[in-house]
Amino acid sequence: xxxxxxxxxxxxxxxxxxxxxxxxxxxxxxxxxxxxxxxxxxxxxxxxxxxxxxxxxxxxxxxxxxxxxxxxxxxxxxxxxxxxxxxxxxxxxxxxxxxxxxxxxxxxxxxxxxxxxxxxxxxxxxxxxxxxxxxxxxxxxxxxxxxxxxxxxxxxxxxxxxxxxxxxxxxxxxxxxxxxxxxxxxxxxxxxxxxxxxxxxxxxxxxxxxxxxxxxxxxxxxxxxxxxxxxxxxxxxxxxxxxxxxxxxxxxxxxxxxxxxxxxxxxxxxxxxxx
Numbered sequence: 001x002x003x004x005x006x007x008x009x010x011x012x013x014x015x016x017x018x019x020x021x022x023x024x025x026x027x028x029x030x031x032x033x034x035x036x037x038x039x040x041x042x043x044x045x046x047x048x049x050x051x052x053x054x055x056x057x058x059x060x061x062x063x064x065x066x067x068x069x070x071x072x073x074x075x076x077x078x079x080x081x082x083x084x085x086x087x088x089x090x091x092x093x094x095x096x097x098x099x100x101x102x103x104x105x106x107x108x109x110x111x112x113x114x115x116x117x118x119x120x121x122x123x124x125x126x127x128x129x130x131x132x133x134x135x136x137x138x139x140x141x142x143x144x145x146x147x148x149x150x151x152x153x154x155x156x157x158x159x160x161x162x163x164x165x166x167x168x169x170x171x172x173x174x175x176x177x178x179x180x181x182x183x184x185x186x187x188x189x190x191x192x193x194x195x196x197x198x199x200x201x202x203x204x205x206x207x208x209x210x211x212x213x214x215x216x217x218x219x220x221x222x223x224x225x226x227x228x229x230x231x232x233x234x235x236x237x238x239x240x241x242x243x244x245x246x247x248x249x250x251x252x253x254x255x256x257x258x259x260x261x262x263x264x265x266x267x268x269x270x271x272x273x274x275x
Contacts, residue, residue, distance in 0.1 A: 001109050003077065003080070003108070004028055007099070009027040010027075010105050010106065011023055011028070011030070013031055014032055015033055016029055016033070016053075017053070018055070019053060021052055021053075022041060022052075022053055023049060024043055024049055024050070024051050026041060027040065028041065028059070028106070029041045035062050036065050036096075037062075038106060039057060039059065040059055042054050059094070059108055064091050064094055066087055066088075066092045066096070067096045068087070068097050071098050072099065073099065073142055074103050074105050075142050076139075077145060078148050078149055080105070080107055081107060081110050081112060081148070083095070085111075088109075088110055093109050094107065116149050116269075117150050117151070117228070118149050118228050118265070119249075120153045120230055120231070121155075121231035121249075122153070122155050123155060123157075123215055126174070129153070132153045134257070135151055135265070137258065143258075143262050147269045156220060162176045163176070163190070165186045165190055166190045167179055167182065167192070179191075188210060191211070191213070193215055194215060195216065218238065218244055218251070224245045225247040227247055228247060228268065229248075230252065230261075230265060231249065233253070236253050239251050239252060239253050240264075240267075241268065248271060248272065250271075
């Protein structure tokens, strides 16, 4: 697969000949005059912003190239790879894309395996979960587009555990009884929450028998990661790069906002590259 790391490496011209001046950072040149051709180019060494072309190697031309008719986010590498893969049929092996800012790029011989899927492990309600909502907005804003990642949500729906003897951590869930609002008067209640919820109950009702269902994504078998993951935990000491069930992931604090979540995803992407 050839997919320029940045659209600043891609130039466009109506004529393309050895010796013509090109911008010094240009590595690929799209010739739109007559039959469209994409070249790998190299400029002569020297100084100045514009330098003569020393070499031109054709990569794709003619009916092997499809120009995508709509503008797209040219920074969203995962989306462009998967979109190009769906369009490369028959002789077509290359797709040219334009962004709303008129920047241009292309994907040649797209390889969907180059996209890394990250599981978002969280609980609902609310739906979407906070983590799913934030990651979705980061993707939409283009903050993570250069990382060649896609995301898949895996959430545990707490509504299935509602019952007369069940208590959730707090009213924010919008579910049944909660430890911060209701007195626990039933015998042997079921506490559905994380380890902190369990300790809060013990502090509030010392010696009282209870059952416990751990919903923390790092401890719940149903949310055991099947690949790289991001999740959140109310224990700040667990934040950072982490391994769970043999899978590499990153943990953010329960209340972290978009900047810290974006930073955590970038740290995970770097770790995955090293691995």
